[in-house]
Structure formats: C-alpha cells, structure tokens
Amino acid sequence: MPDKRGENASGAEAASYKVQRAKRVDKYLSRHTDLRRQWPQIESALSDNPYARQGSDAVVHLRGDLLCNYRWRQGDYRFLYEVYNDARVVWVFDVDSRGQVYR
Numbered sequence: 001m002p003d004k005r006g007e008n009a010s011g012a013e014a015a016s017y018k019v020q021r022a023k024r025v026d027k028y029l030s031r032h033t034d035l036r037r038q039w040p041q042i043e044s045a046l047s048d049n050p051y052a053r054q055g056s057d058a059v060v061h062l063r064g065d066l067l068c069n070y071r072w073r074q075g076d077y078r079f080l081y082e083v084y085n086d087a088r089v090v091w092v093f094d095v096d097s098r099g100q101v102y103r
Helices: 023-031 033-048
Strands: 018-021 059-061 070-074 077-084 089-097
Touching: 018 023, 018 033, 023 033, 023 089, 033 070, 033 077, 033 089
Parallel strands: 018 089
Antiparallel strands: 059 070, 070 077, 077 089
8 A cells, every 4th residue: 555644755745646556567567568668658647647648538537336546548458546645646556458457
C-alpha cells in the first residue's frame, strides 16, 4: 500500500504525483515486453495528471463495485489504479487484457 504522509521531507507538497506499482503489475509487465516498453510514457502521464489524458478517453473514472476508481486504457490492456491526493500518490495495482482485468 502506498505511503499516505502527504508531504515530502522539506514539508512542501510535491508538484507531481508519485506512481507506485503493485508486485502483480511488475510481474505482468515482465511477461509483456510490448507493454513494458510503453510503461515509461504511461508512468510519466500518470505522474503529471492521473485524472485525464488530453484529447482521449483513455482515463475513465469507474463506477460500481470495483476495487478501484480509475482505469487507463492502453490498446487492449487496462491499468486499474487509485489516486491518493493527500499523499500525491497514484497506486497502480492491476493490469490485464481488456476482458480479464475487471474479473
């Protein structure tokens, strides 16, 4: 689980979000080289603004009984993540193909 302290060591709030991944996301990325190559761009975009991607519907706020609030669409893959505003953390906890990730 991400750290929820909310401030950095100097006491000032960070300008961008820190992106943290669950172990299962690391494992999935290690098995899917195409997605692993795209991860730096995804991580950078989530760090800058985890709520929206300009001119795209890639980021969606989810509803219902899911374990997360947001999903990032990258081709046929879906990243599920939570945003902790107080700590400025994006917690990416699951990734899978479109048909499997919501199960």
